[in-house]
Amino acid sequence: MLGVALATIALAAGGHAAAAERPPIAWDAIPFPAKRKREMTSYSKRHYGSSHYGLHNPKVIVEHLTESSTYRPVWSMFAQDVADSELHELPGVCSHFVIDQNGKIHQLVPISLMCRHTVGLNWTSIGIEHVGFNPSDVLGRAKVMRASLRLTNWLRCREGIELKNVIGHNESLKSPYHHERVARLRGQTHDDFPTSSMRKYRAALRKLTC
Ligand SMILES: [Zn+2]
Numbered sequence: 001m002l003g004v005a006l007a008t009i010a011l012a013a014g015g016h017a018a019a020a021e022r023p024p025i026a027w028d029a030i031p032f033p034a035k036r037k038r039e040m041t042s043y044s045k046r047h048y049g050s051s052h053y054g055l056h057n058p059k060v061i062v063e064h065l066t067e068s069s070t071y072r073p074v075w076s077m078f079a080q081d082v083a084d085s086e087l088h089e090l091p092g093v094c095s096h097f098v099i100d101q102n103g104k105i106h107q108l109v110p111i112s113l114m115c116r117h118t119v120g121l122n123w124t125s126i127g128i129e130h131v132g133f134n135p136s137d138v139l140g141r142a143k144v145m146r147a148s149l150r151l152t153n154w155l156r157c158r159e160g161i162e163l164k165n166v167i168g169h170n171e172s173l174k175s176p177y178h179h180e181r182v183a184r185l186r187g188q189t190h191d192d193f194p195t196s197s198m199r200k201y202r203a204a205l206r207k208l209t210c
Pocket residue numbers: 063064065117169190192
C-alpha cells in the first residue's frame with residue numbers, strides 16, 4: 001500500500017509518466033447536472049457502499065461494443081438520464097468515451113466522474129464504447145483499432161493501469177476489482193468483448209509503450 005502511495009506521489013510530482021501521446025479526442029459532453037450526481041452517489045452507496053459520484057485512481061479500463069451502427073443514438077441514449085431498460089435504475093447508463101466506425105474518438109464524460117457501464121466495476125473503471133456489434137468491428141477495422149489502442153494506451157499510462165486490467169465487458173466477473181453489494185447482480189455481465197477477442201486486443205496493446 002505504501003509503495004502505491006509513493007508511486008502516486010512520484011507521478012503527481014514528476015508528471016513524466018504520461019509519455020504516451022494523447023490521441024485526438026472530440027469533446028462531446030452529455031449533461032451531468034447535480035441531479036445525476038446525486039443519483040450516481042445513491043447508486044454508488046447501494047452497489048459499492050461508498051457515497052460519492054467521483055472516479056478516483058481508476059484501476060480498470062473496460063472495452064465495450066454499442067450494438068448500434070452509428071454514434072449519434074448512443075450519445076442521445078447516454079445523455080437522457082432515465083432508468084435503463086435492463087436493471088431499471090438511475091442514473092442512466094453512460095461511458096466516458098465512444099469510438100465511431102471511422103475511428104473518431106468522442107469523450108462524453110470527464111474521467112473524474114463515475115459512469116454506469118459495467119456492473120461491479122463502475123466504481124473504479126473507465127468505459128470505452130466502440131460503435132458496432134462484434135469484436136471484429138474493432139479488431140478488423142484498422143482505423144478503429146488504431147484509435148482504440150491509442151486512447152486506451154494513453155489512459156492506461158496516464159492513470160497507471162496495468163495491462164491485465166484492460167478488459168472486455170464480458171470479462172468483468174473475473175476482475176479482481178469486481179465488487180457488487182446487490183446479490184442478484186453478482187453474476188451479471190454482458191456479451192461484448194469476450195476473452196478470445198481481448199487476448200488479441202491486449203497483445204496489440206502490449207506493443208505500445210508509455
Ligand atoms: Zn458493454
